[in-house]
Amino acid sequence: MPVSTGPADSGSADSGSAATGPADPAPVRDELCALDAVDLAARVRRGELSAREVVQAHLERIERLNPAVNAIVTLDPEGALAAAAAADERQARGEELGPLHGLPIAFKDTHLTRGMRTTHGSPLFAEHxxxxxxxxxxxxxxxxxIRIGKTNVPEFxxxxxxxxxxxxxxRNPYDTKRSAGGSSGGAAxxxxxxxxxxxxxxxxxxxLRNPxxxxxxxxxxxxxxxxxxxxAGNLWETLAVAGPMGRTVADTALLLSVMAGxxxxxxxxxxxPGAAFRAPLGRDAAGLRVAFTPDLGGRVAVDRDVRDVFERQAEVLEELGCVVAEDCPDLDGAEDVFRTLRAQEFNQGLGALLDSDRASLKDSLVWNIEEGRRLTGADLARATAGHARIHLAAxxxxxxxxxxxxxxxxxxxxDVEAEYPTVIDxxxxxxxxxxxxxxxxxxxxxxxxxxxxxxxxxxGLPVGLQIVGPPRAERTVLEVGAAYEAATGHGRRRPSLP
Incomplete structure (x- = not known):
């Protein structure tokens, strides 16, 4: 069984000895952990680095720093190093290599992993x-x-x-007294x-976006x-999606290229084919028509410090040659649509657990499932119609x-100790x-x-900007994101951890 690396045992002796392993191929270079995924994968493919070196470096960094962050909650150092060694052997034999060859990854703890526990952050699945x-x-x-472990999530x-x-x-690596967001908070x-x-x-x-x-x-x-x-319980589900994360837009596109299809x-x-997303993301943003909204057309409250950072980005986009206008899609009814369809999904997926193990579920989860149980056919019909109207307007x-x-x-x-913000502006x-x-x-x-x-x-707290494109236009948002990223460089500022 892979070892846990929760807050109490992140730096355990078992974890450390497994991560080091016998016959290390070279001294660990911590700087490998700062490389972009695209660059790191290219170096491994060229033979400048071995998969084992790369995995070893990340395992040692996790051993040293994860106790302060608690991002990785299950870790399998021995399995990861064995898989890395096998990857190096395949490369030595001249076998065809995948685009992520030799890159370590810990999967979100809601995504099923064969032979490695998937807890969903719930005591009901702690050993599942x-x-x-x-x-x-x-x-x-x-x-x-190379699978190394799992990343932390909120309960379900x-x-x-x-x-x-x-x-x-x-905990947030930029300030460990604060939230890392969620539900992909451990991943981020x-x-x-x-x-x-x-x-x-x-x-x-x-x-994906908040964390x-x-x-x-x-x-x-x-x-x-x-x-x-x-x-999946609902094969026609359109509200919940899976997607990629990276430290750069190009890295995110690289992961999308193997997830999509x-x-x-x-x-x-x-x-x-997902492979289309591996093509270079270069794009001239001149003439790009950008709708810019600090508060979704006055529909949401935004704290002043977020607004101050965000509003400065209009000038960045204009300097890139974009034509920027303050505007927002018609989102009237989005609240009802989202909450109704979400509650339905929660009741469908977790309702049985509410009946059998109510005391083991957090209060917010119980509330959301019960919201689903109160829905009527008329409620669902109204939400479905509203969803269609908003999509067509978009x-x-x-x-x-x-x-x-x-x-x-x-x-x-x-504050990491708070469940959620209770006041905004x-x-x-x-x-x-x-x-x-x-x-x-x-x-x-x-x-x-x-x-x-x-x-x-x-x-010193990060602020994010979301770039939204027409349905199916992932390539567009990635290209615009890459142009904006190159113009600003905000993502290059990394946290300082003890």
Whole structure:
């Protein structure tokens, strides 16, 4: 069984000795953990580095620094080093190498991993070891990535702050007294801290974008169906999607290239090979039509420090040659659509656990499942109709604009001991969902949304900007994100950990 690396035993002797292993091929170079994934993969393919060296470096960094962050919650050093050695042997034999050959990755702890526990952050699944890999996990490993462990999540991925009763809270590498976001908070924190060069995540109401914003990394919520999910309870699900994270836009595109592509078992999966996303992202932004909104047309409260950072980005876009206008899609009814469809999904997926183990579920989760149980057929019909109307309005909006640019999160990283922010710019936030509207309103569009580092507050806290494009236009948002990233360089500012 892979060892746990929760807050109590992250630096255990077992973990350390396994990570070091016998006959180390070379002294560990910590600087390997700062390299972009694209660069790191290229060096391994050229034979300048071995997969074992790369994995070894990341394991030792995890051993030293994970106790302060708690991003990696299950770790398998021996298995990872054995897989890395096998990868080196394949390369030595001249076998064909995948695009992620030799890169270490810890998978989100809601994604099924064969032979490695998948806890969902719940004591009910604390020792659950799946007997199969989820589709995206298999695709990433088939592309040559080396599985090292799992990243922390909120309980059943509910909420955009990563804490649970199994492993505790994940802390923000830029300020360990603050939240790393969620639900892909362990993934984002692991990227920022240099524990892995790429990360998988998922997003219903901001679970890729919010943690990317909080941790100064990149996260892409793809168009539903771009990254098919299997197994899944609802094969027609369009609100929750899986997607890639990286420290750069190019790295994120690299991971998307192996996650994307059709699967006959998933009826909404999109045609077209994922490999197309590996093409260079160069684009001239001159003439790009950008709709710019600091608060989704006045629909969401945004803290002043976030707004101050975000509003300065209009000038950056104009300097790139973009034609910037303040505008926003029609999002009337998005609140009802999102909350209704989310509650339905929670009741469908977790309702049985509410009946059998109510006391083992956090209060916010119980509330959200019960919201689903109160729904009527008329409620669902209204939400479905509203979803269709908003989607069609968005299609028309993107005939006038190439992209929409908005803040990712309405707040900066908040106190890690709080469940969620209760006030934004003087406005009360009554539930664990309220403060996420800047992300989940845009989930309803069915469009790709990329979170990119946009700068820092005076207190040194990261702020993210999301670039949203027409449905199926991942390539567009990645290209615009890469141009913006090159012009600003905010993502190059890395945290200082003890």
């Amino acid at each position: 070891v799946p007997d199969e890999d989820e589709l995206l996990v298999r695709r990433i490993q088939d592309a040559g990535a 991925a509910a909420g955009s702050h990563t804490f649970n009763p199994v492993f505790g809270a994940t 924190a692991a990227l920022a801290a240099g524990f892995q060069p790429l990360a998988d995540g998922s997003d219903m109401g901001g679970s 990317a914003s909080f941790c100064n990394v990149v996260g892409l919520r793809p168009t539903p169906g771009r990254v098919p999910s299997h197994p 059709p699967d006959p078992r998933v009826p909404i999966s999109l045609e077209g 299609v028309g909006f993107f005939e006038r604009y190439d992209v929409l640019v908005a803040p990712v999160s309405q707040v900066t990283p908040f 003087g406005q009360p936030q009554h539930t664990y969902l309220d403060w996420m509207r800047s992300a989940y309103f845009l989930s309803v569009l069915g469009a790709p949304a990329l979170s990119v580092p946009a700068g820092f507050t005076g207190a």
